[in-house]
Amino acid sequence: MEEQLRIAGIIRESIVDGNGLRFVVFGQGCPHHCPGCHNPQTHDFAGGKFVSIESLLREIGQNPLLRGVTFSGGEPFVQPEGFAALARGIQKLPGHLDITVYSGYTYEQLLELPGAGELLDLCDYLIDGPFLREQRDISLKFRGSRNQRFIDLNQTRRAGRVVLAMEKTLPARKRYQTA
Numbered sequence: 001m002e003e004q005l006r007i008a009g010i011i012r013e014s015i016v017d018g019n020g021l022r023f024v025v026f027g028q029g030c031p032h033h034c035p036g037c038h039n040p041q042t043h044d045f046a047g048g049k050f051v052s053i054e055s056l057l058r059e060i061g062q063n064p065l066l067r068g069v070t071f072s073g074g075e076p077f078v079q080p081e082g083f084a085a086l087a088r089g090i091q092k093l094p095g096h097l098d099i100t101v102y103s104g105y106t107y108e109q110l111l112e113l114p115g116a117g118e119l120l121d122l123c124d125y126l127i128d129g130p131f132l133r134e135q136r137d138i139s140l141k142f143r144g145s146r147n148q149r150f151i152d153l154n155q156t157r158r159a160g161r162v163v164l165a166m167e168k169t170l171p172a173r174k175r176y177q178t179a
């Protein structure tokens, strides 16, 4: 059977979900229920729609201007096998696209989360942790609250400790839109 992901939507070109111009896939389903979440429509595990990974890869491959792809949500790590399959496909595309993933889990929690390892290993950047309303800060790039970290996963793996990434673009994040 064709591999599929349950998604809330996509944005074909975004500059607010990681460095550079990015294709964004919003996974459907989130267990965290952070008070003040901007995307409550993405929480329902039975909501959204199914799309084939092949069709996402086709769309991503058609835009030579993309610098990378972002997995957002919802919680991408509730579908680790599907997003890992998408990540493997992205790595085979021309242009060396980087992969950024958002998660309501912290990096340390993801290291212990059953089934999360392959997806984590395939990603280049992680924005981690739940949205905490009391730590909300609209001046942050790519993040909604101060507890969240923008982690360079390649440097983190090499160093054996969490290494934060440089944040190179300015606009704050915006809400997802349905494809």
Ligand code: SF4
Binding pocket: 030, 031, 032, 033, 034, 037, 038, 039, 040, 042, 073, 074, 075, 103, 104, 130, 131
């Ligand atoms: S992890 Fe993200 S999508 Fe899930 S409830 Fe928290 S802010 Fe919303």
